[in-house]
Amino acid sequence: MTQYMDFEKPLAEIEGKAEELRAMARNNPETDTSAEAAALDAKGKAMMQDLYGSLTPWRKCLVARHPERPHCIDYVKRLFTDYTPLAGDRNFADDHAVMGGLARFNDTPVMVIGHEKGNDTKSRIERNFGMARPEGYRKAIRLMDLAGRFGLPVITLVDTPGAYPGKGAEERGQSEAIARATEKSLQIGTPVVSVVIGEGGSGGAVAFATANRLAMLEHAVYSVISPEGCASILWKDAEKMREAAEALRLTAQDLKQLGVIDQIIPEPMGGAHRHAQDAIDAVGKAIAEMLKDLKGMDAKALIQDRRRKFLDLGSKGLAA
Amino acid sequence: MNWINNYVRPRINSIFSRRETPDNLWTKCDECGTMLFHREVSDNLNVCTNCGHHMNITPRDRFAALFDGGIFTQVTVPVPNADPLHFRDQKKYPDRMKAAQKATGEAEAMLVATGEIGRTPIVACAQDFTFMAGSMGMYVGNAIIAAAEEAVKLKRPLILFSAAGGARMQEGILSLMQMPRTTVAVQMLKEANLPYIVVLTHPTTGGVTASYAMLGDVHIAEPNALICFAGPRVIEQTIREKLPEGFQRAEYLLDHGMLDRVTPRTEMREELINITRMLLGLSPAVKGDLPAPDPVAKDPKPAPAPEKAEKPAPAPSKK
Numbered sequence: 001m002t003q004y005m006d007f008e009k010p011l012a013e014i015e016g017k018a019e020e021l022r023a024m025a026r027n028n029p030e031t032d033t034s035a036e037a038a039a040l041d042a043k044g045k046a047m048m049q050d051l052y053g054s055l056t057p058w059r060k061c062l063v064a065r066h067p068e069r070p071h072c073i074d075y076v077k078r079l080f081t082d083y084t085p086l087a088g089d090r091n092f093a094d095d096h097a098v099m100g101g102l103a104r105f106n107d108t109p110v111m112v113i114g115h116e117k118g119n120d121t122k123s124r125i126e127r128n129f130g131m132a133r134p135e136g137y138r139k140a141i142r143l144m145d146l147a148g149r150f151g152l153p154v155i156t157l158v159d160t161p162g163a164y165p166g167k168g169a170e171e172r173g174q175s176e177a178i179a180r181a182t183e184k185s186l187q188i189g190t191p192v193v194s195v196v197i198g199e200g201g202s203g204g205a206v207a208f209a210t211a212n213r214l215a216m217l218e219h220a221v222y223s224v225i226s227p228e229g230c231a232s233i234l235w236k237d238a239e240k241m242r243e244a245a246e247a248l249r250l251t252a253q254d255l256k257q258l259g260v261i262d263q264i265i266p267e268p269m270g271g272a273h274r275h276a277q278d279a280i281d282a283v284g285k286a287i288a289e290m291l292k293d294l295k296g297m298d299a300k301a302l303i304q305d306r307r308r309k310f311l312d313l314g315s316k317g318l319a320a
Numbered sequence: 321m322n323w324i325n326n327y328v329r330p331r332i333n334s335i336f337s338r339r340e341t342p343d344n345l346w347t348k349c350d351e352c353g354t355m356l357f358h359r360e361v362s363d364n365l366n367v368c369t370n371c372g373h374h375m376n377i378t379p380r381d382r383f384a385a386l387f388d389g390g391i392f393t394q395v396t397v398p399v400p401n402a403d404p405l406h407f408r409d410q411k412k413y414p415d416r417m418k419a420a421q422k423a424t425g426e427a428e429a430m431l432v433a434t435g436e437i438g439r440t441p442i443v444a445c446a447q448d449f450t451f452m453a454g455s456m457g458m459y460v461g462n463a464i465i466a467a468a469e470e471a472v473k474l475k476r477p478l479i480l481f482s483a484a485g486g487a488r489m490q491e492g493i494l495s496l497m498q499m500p501r502t503t504v505a506v507q508m509l510k511e512a513n514l515p516y517i518v519v520l521t522h523p524t525t526g527g528v529t530a531s532y533a534m535l536g537d538v539h540i541a542e543p544n545a546l547i548c549f550a551g552p553r554v555i556e557q558t559i560r561e562k563l564p565e566g567f568q569r570a571e572y573l574l575d576h577g578m579l580d581r582v583t584p585r586t587e588m589r590e591e592l593i594n595i596t597r598m599l600l601g602l603s604p605a606v607k608g609d610l611p612a613p614d615p616v617a618k619d620p621k622p623a624p625a626p627e628k629a630e631k632p633a634p635a636p637s638k639k
Contacts, residue, residue, distance in 0.1 A: 163530075163549060163550070165549070165550030165554045165555050165558050166550075166555060166558060166559055167555060167559060167561070167563065167567070169549075169550075170548055170549060170550065170555065170567075170568060171576050172576070173534075173576070173577075173578050174530070174549040174550070175529035175530040175533075175534050175548070175549035176530075176534040176578060178530040178531075178549070179499075179503065179529075179530050179531050179532075179533075179534040179535050180534075180535075182499055182500050182503050182530075182531060183503050183506070183507070183535060185500075186500060186503055186504060186507060187507070202487075202496060202527070203496070203499060203526070203527050203530040203549065206496055206497075206499045206500060206527075206530075207530075210500040210503075222493060223492065223493060223496070224487045224489060224491075224492055224493055224495050224496040224527070225487075225489055230489050233489065234409035234410065234489060235409055235410060243409070244409070247405070247407050247408060247409060247492075248405075248407075248489070248492045248493075249405045249492045249493065250492065250493065254493075255493055258404070258405075258493065258494060260493050260494070260497060307504050307507075310497060310500045310501045310504055311465065311501060311504055313458075313461075313494060313497040313498075313501055314398070314400055314458050314461050314462045314465070314498075314501065315398075315400055315401060315458070316401065316404060316458075316494055317400070317401030317403070317404025317405065317458075317494065318404060318405060318406055
């Protein structure tokens with residue numbers, strides 16, 4: 001049973017009623033409610049299409065953060081074989097907010113790295129809600145370096161509210177770790193492809209999204225600051241997050257228009273959390289396409305391609 | 321709420337606020353509250369002569385003090401799309417920009433210049449915290465790339481003075497993209513084997529710290545500068561814990577291995593000259609001016625001693 005979000009309340013009511021009718025029919029075989037239930041189903045479907053066809057930026061943030069949305073671990077399980085997690089930054093600790101390791105993608109060995117938020121209370125705490133500490137970025141640097149030296153493509157899955165704002169994280173050089181991770185992803189001579197599968201939260205996301213090709217799921221968001229944070233700074237009122245989400249242009253559609261991402265991966269009707277497998281498969285298809293696109297490019301060309309992509313981001317913007 | 325808030329506090333405040341004085345003549349140190357004569361402070365590079373607190377200094381004033389004879393040439397920075405997102409919060413972004421331009425007299429939050437320090441040619445860029453909190457948008461990205469390209473073209477080291485609240489929210493994702501973009505600029509310098517020295521000034525935070533400000537060959541900070549990724553208030557809210565004294569200040573970062581040095585502003589020029597000259601394999605800088613060369617001199621005079629040594633020893637203070 002899906003967890004409904006606030007804006008889905010009317011939908012929840014309709015789907016609930018349809019379910020009730022069906023339950024009634026099961027209990028009293030002589031009553032036939034299938035026609036009514038089907039009518040309600042159709043109504044619910046239309047409403048869902050309506051809701052998800054025109055999600056506001058703030059609602060997209062909610063969908064992107066939905067707890068049942070497939071996370072990195074789900075993608076790795078379904079899309080990759082022989083996944084062999086590699087751990088630790090060889091310095092201080094292993095950060096569970098970042099998962100990564102060797103794996104095969106369509107039989108080709110690759111390095112897969114991503115943020116993992118966890119899917120129940122215990123794993124969420126263990127994964128620190130997908131908020132990485134310096135160790136996480138340093139682990140990613142290690143894995144990227146390894147991939148670069150052995151010619152493995154790097155696939156990153158971005159899903160983080162942001163880098164963890166904690167005392168220890170700061171003391172151990174959160175900013176330096178992020179800067180070095182970005183630097184490393186610009187340096188390696190193998191293809192780097194990245195998909196924002198949920199939340200692309202600021203600097204914590206950039207470190208993983210500095211790629212040759214960057215795709216986003218239809219309802220994923222990628223932003224310089226969370227709408228709540230932006231609202232509390234610019235509006236002096238965190239409750240103005242809807243306005244802030246609007247102004248920040250953080251949806252996949254906006255980012256495509258701004259030339260920041262290369263492609264949008266459509267989500268199943270009702271969001272990735274309703275049909276996780278379909279969403280994961282769509283992402284797998286997109287990754288395969290992006291890798292195919294980069295095939296045949298040598299190390300120098302790949303590094304140049306990445307550089308060019310970011311150097312070009314100084315003149316972009318919507319027409320005046 | 322009570323008489324302490326409503327009565328006593330305003331009275332106390334009014335006693336202290338009487339110390340406010342006319343502009344342009346006196347400055348009050350933000351730290352120790354001492355009234356300082358304006359010219360004395362600017363002669364001391366906006367460092368309090370009483371407590372050594374480093375107040376904000378504009379890029380132009382900084383460059384005037386940094387370069388030999390205060391002479392520098394400004395490098396042109398390509399101007400980006402003025403309002404890429406059509407951003408509007410309580411004010412329109414272009415209106416905020418105009419206000420900042422009017423208040424500072426600068427076009428944007430970073431100034432790039434070429435010139436010489438101790439006869440060592442360099443490229444320098446400085447971020448202006450008074451201009452929309454020095455925030456990094458596409459212009460700052462362009463400025464850093466222009467500075468790096470100039471440095472590579474002229475084969476000179478780059479010295480960058482950072483000061484920023486972070487990325488410029490009004491440019492949304494495009495400001496965030498300046499993190500990898502400026503990282504590319506740093507890589508250009510590294511590939512050309514040119515020194516890249518970062519001077520972190522108060523405050524350097526957010527996406528700026530997490531990109532070009534933490535990728536220097538040498539990191540020097542001004543005393544007590546706040547340098548962090550997440551600000552202390554955000555952290556206090558997250559961990560619900562009081563942070564230790566001096567947390568995220570320059571000295572704290574030095575202790576935690578994130579900086580090479582903490583150097584007062586008044587000694588920064590000498591230090592930068594020294595470091596760049598050593599990294600470039602040059603002889604020590606000549607301090608002060610040499611006399612005109614005399615090719616036929618039979619008994620050459622010894623070179624003048626460094627400026628500092630020329631100064632007479634201070635007279636013993638009388639008590």
